[in-house]
Amino acid sequence: MKDFELRGGFEDIAQEFLCKRMATPVEPPNGVRSRRKHYFSMWQTLFEIDTKYVPIKPIGRGAYGIVCSSVNRETNEKVAIKKIHNAFENRVDALRTLRELKLLRHLRHENVIALKDVMLPTQKGSFKDVYLVYELMDTDLHQIIKSSQTLTNDHCQYFLFQTTKGPIVSYE
Template identity: 65%
Template sequence: MTLDGRHFEDLFGRSRLSLGKLISCAAVNSETREEVAIKKIGNAFDNRIDAKRTLREIKLLRHMDHENVIAIKDIIRPPLKEDFNDVYIVYELMDTDLHQIIRSNQSLTDDHCRVVLQYFLYQVLRGLKYVHSANVLHRDLKPNNLLLNANCDLKIGDFGLARATSETDFMTEYVVTRWYRAPELLLNCSEYTAAIDIWSVGCILGEIMTRQPLFPGKDYVHQLRLITEVCYLRSPEKLPKSSSDGLLLVAPLL
């Protein structure tokens, strides 16, 4: 495919993912031979909220430079302003995400895998520390948004719901996928802190250890009930099976 005068070849065997108006694919730049990921956002400006999220993600990632945060390589624009309906964002290419690792048949119980998973957690917290130090909340941390390559390098991706804490606009509570959403968001609190991201990390860690979502709520009420039973009524039997050491590690994050 040719975009803005540049030719990209689809990488053989790489999957193409379509999520509504979002289409992501792996490609290689024919000139530089660099492998990249291209995300197409179709009709990006038809909806004000979607347009704002797209521009916010581009703005934030353009100013970030960290080993554990996904990097934007380029923004591909059409030759004519009148044709600017779709947005193509070029990212560095990663091989998979944490969700795929958790759902795979790979054993996660041997000593080698434990070390690798600890390394994943270290990288998540390292990248999140950088994001928070820039006064930015990610607001949508989940296994699908933690990208990995063959070297076990992890990068935080998908900043579509992220925002700077210095912004004066009303902060919506409708952020973060429900299973990873902190109690204050479930209770419609519009004033929250970076703690909502730390909560999500705790949920992700629990999911890594048990290979099941920690709080798989069916709706808001069920989600709050699951959280209350585990965190406030101290009923560890409600958790999926895990070691006591693992539970001690997850608890401070929740």
């Protein structure tokens, strides 16, 4: 009996761990389903995304939102979806989001992340969150800097060259 309880307890812990690591389907907040959207919970945050995207798991959290990896059902391409929560709550954040959209819509360079899509809300009257779809990258500069791998001078020169190359080309 005790062995069963331990196993059951482990399964509960494992399930809780998986739920925090993966996208979990949830009911729409208003109870009304849409053919164009489906709802997922990741890191206790509701994602309302187009049905053409299948969310996989959350991959990052920052000052401006949560990012999850997903797959585009139509192209089978892996993408990253960034949810900017309450994007219009204050003027500074709204302008920052608008600048990001305007810049990325026009920039096409191997050193600048590609904006693939912007998801529109089902009800424009309740438009408060912005969902931006980007190409999915293997890593980011923050992860490289924080990694335990020793960075040589050659590494640093390479990263500096690559990070300045994108803005220089966009300036031209």
